[in-house]
Amino acid sequence: MYNTLKNLDRRWVFLSMFLAVSIPILAKTVFPEVVSKQAKLVFDAIEDLPDGSNILLSYDFDPASQGELLPMAQAFTRHCSAKGHKQYYMALWPLGSPMVDLSVETIESEYPDMVYGEDFVKFDYKAGGEAVIRMITQDLRGMFPLDSKGVSLDKIPMTKNIKNIQDMDLIVNVSAGDPGTKQWVQFAATPFGITTVSGCTGVQAPQMYPYIPEQLAGVLGAIKAAAEYEAAIDAVYPDINDNPKAQEAKRRMGPQLVAHSLMIGLIILGNWIFYVGRKRGEA
Amino acid sequence: MSESKQQSNGLIWAVVFIIGAIMLVWSMSTSRTGQVWVTAEQHAFVQNADGDWAKTDAASATSNDIAWTSYSSVPDNELTDEMISSGDAKMSWSRTIGLWLSAIFTLFILSFLVGDNPAYKFAEAMVVGTSAGYVMVIGLWDVFVPNLLGKLFPVMVQNWALPGMDASVGTQLLYIIPAILIVMLLMQLMPAGGWISRWPIAFFIGITAGYRMIGYVEADLVAQIKAAIIPLYETGADGTFAIWDTMNACILTIATLSAMVYFFFSIEHKGFVGKTARLGIWFLMITFGASFGYTVMGRIALLAQRLEFLFGDWLHLI
Numbered sequence: 001m002y003n004t005l006k007n008l009d010r011r012w013v014f015l016s017m018f019l020a021v022s023i024p025i026l027a028k029t030v031f032p033e034v035v036s037k038q039a040k041l042v043f044d045a046i047e048d049l050p051d052g053s054n055i056l057l058s059y060d061f062d063p064a065s066q067g068e069l070l071p072m073a074q075a076f077t078r079h080c081s082a083k084g085h086k087q088y089y090m091a092l093w094p095l096g097s098p099m100v101d102l103s104v105e106t107i108e109s110e111y112p113d114m115v116y117g118e119d120f121v122k123f124d125y126k127a128g129g130e131a132v133i134r135m136i137t138q139d140l141r142g143m144f145p146l147d148s149k150g151v152s153l154d155k156i157p158m159t160k161n162i163k164n165i166q167d168m169d170l171i172v173n174v175s176a177g178d179p180g181t182k183q184w185v186q187f188a189a190t191p192f193g194i195t196t197v198s199g200c201t202g203v204q205a206p207q208m209y210p211y212i213p214e215q216l217a218g219v220l221g222a223i224k225a226a227a228e229y230e231a232a233i234d235a236v237y238p239d240i241n242d243n244p245k246a247q248e249a250k251r252r253m254g255p256q257l258v259a260h261s262l263m264i265g266l267i268i269l270g271n272w273i274f275y276v277g278r279k280r281g282e283a
Numbered sequence: 284m285s286e287s288k289q290q291s292n293g294l295i296w297a298v299v300f301i302i303g304a305i306m307l308v309w310s311m312s313t314s315r316t317g318q319v320w321v322t323a324e325q326h327a328f329v330q331n332a333d334g335d336w337a338k339t340d341a342a343s344a345t346s347n348d349i350a351w352t353s354y355s356s357v358p359d360n361e362l363t364d365e366m367i368s369s370g371d372a373k374m375s376w377s378r379t380i381g382l383w384l385s386a387i388f389t390l391f392i393l394s395f396l397v398g399d400n401p402a403y404k405f406a407e408a409m410v411v412g413t414s415a416g417y418v419m420v421i422g423l424w425d426v427f428v429p430n431l432l433g434k435l436f437p438v439m440v441q442n443w444a445l446p447g448m449d450a451s452v453g454t455q456l457l458y459i460i461p462a463i464l465i466v467m468l469l470m471q472l473m474p475a476g477g478w479i480s481r482w483p484i485a486f487f488i489g490i491t492a493g494y495r496m497i498g499y500v501e502a503d504l505v506a507q508i509k510a511a512i513i514p515l516y517e518t519g520a521d522g523t524f525a526i527w528d529t530m531n532a533c534i535l536t537i538a539t540l541s542a543m544v545y546f547f548f549s550i551e552h553k554g555f556v557g558k559t560a561r562l563g564i565w566f567l568m569i570t571f572g573a574s575f576g577y578t579v580m581g582r583i584a585l586l587a588q589r590l591e592f593l594f595g596d597w598l599h600l601i
Contacts, residue, residue: 011295014396021586025594026601067588068581094418097425109355124425130494145429150447186498190506202577202584206570214510215502222577223584255587256580263579 002276005269013266020262021255029254030247035235039228041218042197043079045170047236051084053169054162058184059103061176062095065201070099071249072199072226073174075233077103078246080172081111082237086158087120088168090144092132092179097125097148110243117156122148129179133187136165137194170217171196181208185215199226227253295397306598314599317386319378320362321354322371359599386597389589431465434458511539538566 035043046055057076061069080087087107089100100122107114114120123144126132135143140162141153153159165171171194175181181198189196189211197218200208205221212219220229226249234241310316325341327350336349344350357372366372391406429448433440435458437450464483471480515536517528544556545563552560594600 009292009295011292011397015295015298017586018590021583022590022594025587025590028601065581065585067585070588094421095414097421125421126430127422127426130498131490134494143430145433145449146445146447150445152447152449154449155447183498186502187494190502202579202581203574205577206574210507210510211502215506222580224580252584252587252591255590256583259583259586260579 002273006273006277016262017259020258024254024258027254028251029257030250031253031257033227033231033250033253035228035232036225038212038218039220039225039232041212042199042220042225042229043232045195045197045217046076046079046083046085046172049083049085049169053083053085054088054167055080055085055170055172056088056090056165056168057100057103057172057174058090058092059096059099059174060092060180061099061174061201062093063098065176066099067252068201068223069174069176069199069226070102071223071252072220072229073099073103074106074248075226075230075246076172076174076199077106078110078240078243079233079237081107081114081119082233082240084119086118088123088159088162089120090123091125092129092183093176094125094127106245110245116149117147117151118158121156121158124148130183130187133179133183137188137192138164140164166192166194168194170194173198173200175200175204177201177204180204181216181219185211189215199229223249223252223256292397299397306594306600310598310600315359315362316599317379317383317597319375319382320357320359320367320372321375321378322357322366323373324353324355326351326353382597386593389593393589431458431461435462511536537562542566 049055057073057080059073061073077087089103091097091100104120104122107120124147126143128135132143140159144153146152147156147159153162161167165188171184171188173181173184173196175184175198181200181204184196184198188194195217196215197220198208198216199220200222202222205219205225208216208219208221220226230247230249233246240246307316327339327341327344327348328336329339329344329348331337339348341350354375356375356378357366362372388406388409391402394400395403424444428440428444433445433448434455437448437452437454441448441450464486467479468483469480470476513532513535515529515532517525517532519525519528541559541563543563545552545560545567547556547560550556591601
């Protein structure tokens with residue numbers, strides 16, 4: 001037993017992980033989610049704003065982290081749309097722009113009453129990271145003379161009276177790295193006191209928690225928090241609850257449970273092999 | 284590679300292929316596996332007397348109007364035989380080919396788990412190449428044209444590429460400076476004047492360092508020190524003692540101080556300082572463990588998303 005496990009080809013581990021993730025997906029296993037304090041903070045930050053508030057949504061991620069971040073990005077879009085907030089989309093990553101397009105498609109297909117330019121608008125990617133944030137805190141038009149359709153901001157109803165992002169009631173940042181939440185905290189939330197919430201990858205999450213509550217109103221860390229946020233939205237908005245597309249993060253928690261159980265088992269097994277090996281004088 | 288490893292390798296490949304083949308055959312026999320069906324929507328805009336464009340009925344659009352067709356994918360579970368027979372839904376060959384390429388490249392990348400191979404290398408090269416090309420084009424049209432050329436030659440850019448741009452502001456001469464810096468940067472490609480590119484690089488490094496220093500000092504140093512100074516006795520909204528909030532505050536303070544002591548190397552870590560530093564290590568280890576757990580969760584989410592794509596969008600199994 002010991003020798004078999006010690007010399008086990010690591011590809012068996014990969015295969016078992018493949019099965020651990022695949023089977024719950026094929027079985028469509030979904031577990032109930034309890035809304036944590038963090039997810040509630042993020043939900044309340046959007047929910048407590050008066051209908052029609054200005055919200056800047058910056059999607060600073062790319063397809064490499066789509067599996068982890070797109071569900072929460074879509075949940076932000078649905079929540080803001082259901083509340084009737086005015087949504088200003090932008091991206092600090094070149095491949096973030098297609099991620100924004102997915103949210104725009106969601107608005108157009110699920111909220112047909114919302115009108116581009118009156119209820120939501122999209123700005124194209126701009127290079128510069130923190131320099132872009134710094135500039136739009138002072139002068140939005142200096143960085144975005146046009147929207148993504150090539151229309152001047154002065155001709156768009158929802159942007160013509162916006163001077164800079166200090167006119168926003170909330171910043172929502174979905175972040176996979178740099179530039180991302182850290183830069184929004186450093187250059188918008190802290191110096192100008194603009195209320196900001198973040199949805200970020202699991203890798204980033206521990207670095208973001210110290211910013212709560214002064215610099216960030218809330219953080220959604222990884223897919224688990226996204227599932228909790230979906231549950232919080234579902235509890236208040238029955239239409240979203242009935243939409244299977246709006247349950248993406250919750251659906252992805254089934255594979256998480258099985259895969260994490262496998263990981264815990266493998267860690268225990270690995271330590272047992274190490275312990276036995278050391279006892280036999282092999283380590 | 285040893286004989287036992289080769290056998291193991293072959294067994295793993297056999298298991299993967301058999302599972303894959305069974306799923307593919309079953310799916311193709313029961314559904315429209317790997318096919319993308321779309322519905323068309325007509326759009327038309329007519330120019331009114333003010334010169335603005337207004338939406339109009341696509342059927343009545345003339346050659347002077349702007350008209351186009353957009354296509355939306357129909358999920359397999361929403362596609363009916365009636366939609367197909369009536370012609371409302373059509374199979375999109377371009378999207379079907381895209382779907383298969385996406386699925387095949389996903390499998391190519393995942394094949395690295397079994398071992399390095401030419402399929403993985405090919406997919407990797409495609410990712411690098413297409414990403415570089417995409418970023419270059421995006422940078423040109425989203426940044427260079429509107430934010431530099433549009434400022435220097437607004438009328439020309441408005442007539443040539445961006446009709447919606449406001450050219451009434453006129454030429455903004457300040458933008459000559461970044462234009463010169465770009466030219467200087469490109470001198471790196473010249474065999475003789477390469478040193479000129481060091482000046483704009485020095486400028487960019489200086490600007491970035493300055494920007495970041497301000498950000499870190501304000502948001503990470505001052506604001507975090509302020510956030511760490513908290514009352515150790517917490518009360519609830521009704522003024523009563525809040526035990527959990529108080530415990531949280533105490534743990535936060537002890538963890539912050541002990542972790543800082545661990546990184547304080549001017550005093551030898553002996554006695555009380557040594558024990559405090561040891562406690563700091565424990566807190567750091569717990570933090571690293573939490574980070575590792577989060578990382579695992581993130582990676583599994585990525586795998587789940589790709590498998591959902593393969594099982595759902597491609598094979599129509601879910």
